[in-house]
Amino acid sequence: MNVSGIIGYPVTPFSDVNGHVDFENLAQVIDTLFSAEVDAIAALGSAGEAAYLTEIEWQKVAEYTVKYVNSRVPVVIGIAELTTAQAVKRAKYAYEIGADMIMVSPFSYYQLDEDELFRHYESISNATPLPIMIYNNPATCGIDMSPQFMLKMVNNIKNTCMIKESSGDIQRMHKIYNLSNGQIPFFNGCNHMALEALNAGASGWCTAAPCLIGKQPKYLFDAVKQGENEKARELFYQQYEFLEFIVHSGLAAAVKSGFSIQGTPIGGPRKPLLPLTEFSHQQLKTMLLKLNSLT
Structure with a gap:
């Protein structure tokens, strides 16, 4: 599958009444991404609070997203599990419901070596024909995979075909591009590095x-x-403060606060995550007023 461009991440709305997933508001979130002309939608990443959902909630959000998107753009399902067995289970489920791709990050309590990581991805690949995006996100998952190792997996494990790099080190992206002769697609996962990453290929x-x-x-x-180039720099620096803010403030809390500011309250994040402070909420409001006046 050839995916490129903007992959939009929906947050998972929760009801203020009972704390359950609010699917009516999830539809609004997805519609917002369609209005933004994203090229794909990636459900159940960190912005979607996947780690805080029950098994049933995770399945329902995945299924609802695939059905609601209805093939208008590709749907990527995020998988980050402690055990290979659970990751395989979720990969199979993503395939059964009609997802187009899975994005797999190795989440670990023990520090895994490269052989363990290789076998983890290999087991997932053997369980489903879905294309796999290898996701390196050391800040969240506690594992930092080198460009060389990720490319080794792409070259030696069927279905692994692209990389999402979120370490925050632009040199990783240069290495992926250089070592693969520009042949392996990679994606930027660090908002505040968007301009550098896109220029790096x-x-x-x-x-x-x-x-x-x-x-x-x-x-x-x-x-x-x-x-x-000049237009790109201007556009990036217009967004830069906002992009940095939502990462440092916590994606789920910041995006949900932003929806509320823009007139679509979708509940807060799930504990132990907390909503933005009033000060941060007002900071975000000021940024959004400025940014949205530019469109």
Whole structure:
């Protein structure tokens, strides 16, 4: 599967009444991403609070997202599990419900070595024909995979075909591009590095930003790909403070606060995550007023 461009991340709304997943508001979140003209939708990542969902909730969110998107764009399902057996189970489920791709990050309590990681991905690949995006996110998962090792997996494990790099080190992206001769697609997972990553050859940008600032990430991606360097820099620096803010404030809390600011309350994050403080909420409100006045 050839995926590129902006991969939008929906948050998972929760009801203020009973704390359950609010599927009516999830539809609104997905519609917001469609309005932002994202090229794919990746459910159940960190922005979607996948780690805080029950097994049944996870399955229902995955299934609902696939059905609601209804093949309008590819759907990627995020998988980050402690055990290989649970990751395989979720990969099979993603295939059964009609997802187009899975994004797999190795989540670990013990520090896994490369042989353990290789076998983890290999087992998932053997369980389903779905394309696999290898996701390196050491800050969240506690495991940092080198470009060389991720490329080894792409070259030696069927179905592993692309990489999402979120270590925050732009040199990783240069190495992926250089070592693969530009043949292996990789995606930026660090919002505040979007301009550098796209200029380094990233095939796309995985982000929850379109939930709040519409087509502006898409405009930035298009400007870079069209070689409009001055325009790209201008677009990036317009967004930069906001992109940095939502990461440092916590994606789920920040994006949900932003929906509330823009007139669509979708509940807060699930504990132990907390909503933004009033000060941070007002900071975000100021940024969004400024950004949305530019569109």
